[in-house]
Amino acid sequence: MKYLRLASESGSDFDEERSSVTSDRERTRAHTFAGNNRSQVRSLLNRCSLRTTILFVSLVGNATLITTMLLTDDSRTTGTLLPCDTEMAASEGAMLEAAENKRATVSSKKLPDCETYSPNLESYRASNNKYEDLFEDLSESEISSVFGYLSRQRELGIQPIQVRDASHVYSIELHIPNKTDAIKYMDERGLKPVREARVVIERPGLPVPVSEEYVVGPLPIPRYHYANPRRERSTVPYRFHPTYGIRAAYMELFRKISPELNAIIRESYGATFVKCSQNCLLLLPQRTSSAYSDSTLIVLSAYYATDFTTVNPVGLAFLMKETKKDSQQFELDSMFYGGQLYKSLQEFVNLYKANTITKSRMSYPTPASNQTSNAGTMNLRGRPFPVFPQAGPREFEPDGKRYSVTGQHVQYMEWSFNFRMSASSGPQVWDIRWAGERIVYEISLQEVTVIYAGANPKMFYSHLSDSAFGLGENAVGLVPGVDCPEHATFLPQTLFQTDINGPQTLPNAFCLFEHNTGLPLRRHRSADDNNGRNYGGVVDRVLILRTIIVEYNYDYIFDLVFHLNGAIEIKTHATGYVMSQMYNEGESPFGFRIHENVIGSIHHHLINYKIDLDIQGQANRYETLDFVVDERPWPWYRTGKETFQQISFKHNLKHTERDAVLFYNFSTPKYHIVYNDKVKNKFGTSKAYRIASTGFTKQILSDNSEVLKSRQWSKYQMLVTRRHDVEESSSSIFSMFDGESPYVDIDRYLQNNENIIDQDLVFWVTVGFHHLPHTEDIPNTPTVGADATVSLLPYNYFPECPTVASRDAIRLDLKESHILLQDYETPRRSRCIPKGIYYSDRMFKKSNLFP
Ligand SMILES: [Cu+2]
Structure with missing residues (x-):
């Protein structure tokens, strides 16, 4: 730990005196400095250590007494650090206050945490426009209620997703009200539109398997459902459904992989996807669009199952073809190996064994000899920079949040909106x-x-x-x-999960x-006798x-x-x-x-x-302002007889x-x-x-x-x-x-x-x-x-x-020999303290990252 060594670093203006102070919670060690020049104190404070917090400022006669302490409070124990400018602002503010009030001792209160500090939150909320929940996503209970309703509709035959070949609910989400109804409600005090859900149901078990899209309402207790009127048709062939055929194609391929073929794959790649323990291959599916062929093709391509799959291909693929349109049955069409296509697995095995094809020889990815991690992974490797570990700049809100969120409604300055x-x-x-x-x-x-x-x-x-x-x-x-x-x-999102x-x-x-x-969103510095010497600017927050x-x-x-x-x-x-x-x-x-x-x-x-x-x-209306060339003579251009080209625009x-x-x-x-x-x-x-x-x-x-x-x-x-x-x-x-x-x-x-x-x-x-x-x-x-x-x-x-109405603007004017600053009452001091980086308590929270 470092102590602030003002006296020893600054020469003779300050006397250093060691003391011990006992707080309610912890015993802390402190250094005390005294001097008679406040600006000198400030300049010395500019060198404040990140590990030092100013706690006490006092005036003793003409001298400013500053006590710096090394804390063992919460922020210290969690390893968080005070940024220097916060520390400075807090200490400087306290110091000025002390000087102005001529008080003997001022104890600066511990500033609140910026994460929760929001002095104007209530006024932001109060200034919100009428809050509309028309666009608010379905809650967990609404989703459950819709699922329950659908499950009770016998004609739909809904079963949990785990029941194969039955009808399933694929998705449930908000059905946004018609705009005309929404506008009538919001702008003309019309009736509030009924809250409804949009659902997609997959029905692979029907004679002609389909997906269907319905609207279910009213929420929270549904009583009806009808085909989504925003679609030209309410049913879609099931073969267009995102999950169609994938499982069947995998199953069929695995049935076809012989021990002989498996051995060749292992010999070629040092890995396989059948009975592998550590060195495994993964098959990524790619289903084709019905635009290309009547029957669906699914390409199962092999990659090493490692961090990260898609940059570790092996060049092996199996093309699985649907036996008949809508049949959900697949057969092996061909096999791709080493840049060549083979019509059947047996043909490939025969040619391989006959040594008439170029054999692939690859091995499961391992770190290079001078590396600790595989090429292509996100691990640190190479010569680290910066040479010595040092944290980069961060952002914090020195005066708390300047926006409010209510449900999925946001208010920020003059802006308001709903998100979903x-x-x-x-x-x-x-x-x-x-x-x-x-x-x-x-x-x-x-x-x-x-x-x-x-x-x-x-x-x-x-x-x-x-x-x-x-x-x-x-x-x-x-x-x-x-x-x-x-x-x-x-902010979280709530959604229907097919799997559960x-x-x-x-x-x-x-x-x-x-x-x-x-x-700067805008700025200008003027420095001449006619326009004055001034500056105006507003940063683009x-x-x-x-x-x-x-x-x-x-x-x-x-x-x-x-x-x-x-x-x-x-x-x-x-x-x-x-x-x-x-x-x-x-x-x-x-x-x-x-x-x-x-x-x-x-x-x-x-x-x-x-x-x-x-x-x-x-x-x-929508119009373009087309930039075009204007060419004509102008009386001030030479003789006025010649034309001159300029840019111009036309509506x-x-x-x-x-x-x-x-x-x-x-x-x-x-x-x-x-x-x-x-x-x-x-x-x-x-x-x-x-x-x-x-x-x-x-x-x-x-x-x-x-x-x-x-x-x-x-x-x-x-x-x-x-x-x-x-x-x-x-x-x-x-x-x-x-x-x-x-x-x-x-x-x-x-x-x-x-x-x-x-x-x-x-x-x-x-x-x-x-x-x-x-x-x-x-x-x-x-x-x-x-x-x-x-x-x-x-x-x-x-x-x-x-x-022009933003208090974030500043204006500077040169008045004789000094600069006059206008910053429109915006506090210059930090009124809260950012916590340290959240790595320890939020970033690594498993439930947030991998729920
Ligand atoms: Cu890209």
Whole structure:
């Protein structure tokens, strides 16, 4: 432990005196310093040790007496440390107070913990707009109640999931009320919409096996169910269901693996998937879309069962083919080994034994001779930095939280919104308002697609739509200090879990935090005689709602970012493990080698969002402001006879849905604005919001590609449609498999080519990025460079930047020889103390991370 050695370090201005002080709780040792110059004391305090807390400040005559103590209180025993600036602020404040009050001794109280300190929470809550629970996810009891109701409906024949070939409940989640009803209730004091649930039932045991989608209500005590009216059809062939056939394909393959074949696999890879104890292979399934063939194909590809599977392929795959459409019976179609396809297992065994094929020789991954962990894992290896262990910067809230959360409703400064999680399609935010005025009715993730490619059956058929695996249900376990700042509020989600036939609450599914971006939102420094010598600035503090969805190997980070100038950003980042395959020469167009014998397979990430803007009501227009060249003569340009080119813009109002289709074109730059034509600002300009994106991406497959059959949204960078309750989404949990006849097809929304002038409009925005993995994707894809953002920006909406009312601003003016600071009564001192990093008590809490 270090003592603060002011006197010995500063020379003769201070006398050092050792003393002992006994507190109520613990005996503490202290150093006492006395001096006669407060500024000297302060400058010395600047060197305060992180392990020292100022406890007593006193004035003795003209001298400031400071006692520093080494504590053995709670924070000390938990190993937490005070940041220097908190310590300084607390001590300095106490010191000033002492000087001002001329009191002999002031005991500074222990400051509260920032995690719980929220002096204005009640006033934030009180200032909340009428809190609407229309968008609140189903509670555990509501989910149980719906499951119970469904189980009692004889005609459905619902059984627990463990009863094979019976009807099961696959999902239960909130059925969002129709918008017209919701708006009537919220804005016109209409009746409150009935609370209902949306359920998917799988019925593999029917003569023609199907999945069905129903609405169940009213909650909390259901009395009825009906086919989901937002779907064109209420039943879907069961072969489009995400789990269809997987078990049957595995069972059939395992029946076919002979001891002879098993021995060859073991000889080739030093591992196997039958009767393995330690060195095991894992078979990852990839089911094909019905767009490619009438009968389903399931590719079972072998990877080493190790940390982490997808970067340890062995180049072995079995292609299992459905014997007959809808039969749920599979047979072995072919086998892929060492870059070659074999028509049967026996053919392969014969050729192998005859030594007429190139044999693979690989071994189970082990650490290299000079390493302690396997290549590709997340363990520390190489030369560590920093050279000496030293903690990096952190963020804390020196004055407590400046937002409030009530249920799934959030209030932050002028912002308010509701958030929820769809188990199938992921995070959603509803009824976003600024100062009580609705700007956005809905922002919801629709689909996350990854289109892979490769010279092997696994990557060839890997065309993923992650809602098939459940986007929302894979959001859980955010880790404080890495996934979100430690000061974030961690929020759970409640959902129906198929495996347990009931509800489960997953902790840390969302985090919500105010964040200092470290960037000025606006600033200017002026230093001339005409404008004066002054500075004004406001830092870009934002509120972020974050969730992270893990789709087996990939982790997607979704952020909704609320800025204090009225802007909203919708951000996506990708990280996690890449999917890879065994290297062979045929793979060179599809990837670089990222490991020994491994290539990272090329792919395209595509993400679709639904954005329902309501700018000054629902009657909105969409127009582009097209940047064009203005060329004409000007009287002041030379003789006035020659023309001059300038940039200019033209209004381009979009009349119909097809008119509004956006194919991003670098040659035709434009703004996309949305407004109510009847609401103008004082200059006669429509109050608008602008949609911008740095993440538009081009789908280069041709429009009639089979891959796009149920992913038509990915062809467009943006579509604008007239909103209808029945056009609820752009994708579905079946979209990975239903290419033959898509359950949801956004192109159908365009067919009637409706008029979109002064209508309730929905913007379907597609962003993403191509990803050609490289060695630095090992162990995980870095988030930097793997991001896409959609921004909603006020555009002539406010009379001026709303941050003019922000107390976060400061202004500095030069007055003769000194600087006058205005900071609008914002406390300069920390009024709470952040705890140490939560590694010990929250981050490692098993139930939060691995519930
Ligand atoms: Cu990627």
